[in-house]
Amino acid sequence: DADxxxxxxxxxxxxxxxxxxxxxxQLDSETGSITLIQDLDFEEGDSYELExxxxxxxxxFDTTKVT
Numbered sequence: 001d002a003d004x005x006x007x008x009x010x011x012x013x014x015x016x017x018x019x020x021x022x023x024x025x026q027l028d029s030e031t032g033s034i035t036l037i038q039d040l041d042f043e044e045g046d047s048y049e050l051e052x053x054x055x056x057x058x059x060x061f062d063t064t065k066v067t
Contacts, residue, residue: 008057017051048067051065
């Protein structure tokens with residue numbers, strides 16, 4: 001976020017995530033980076049879906065679906 005102060009401080013959170021995705025994906029609330037916490041096994045699932053929300057210190061937010 002190009003704003004300064006509280007309005008430039010964005011925190012990320014998971015709004016919706018499947019049980020399957022919760023077991024293998026992790027969201028960094030400071031950077032919004034999504035990382036694997038275990039290896040992918042395509043026999044168990046070929047796609048994972050979650051919704052991530054970014055919220056600034058001023059109360060503005062947006063949500064996106066990640067597949």
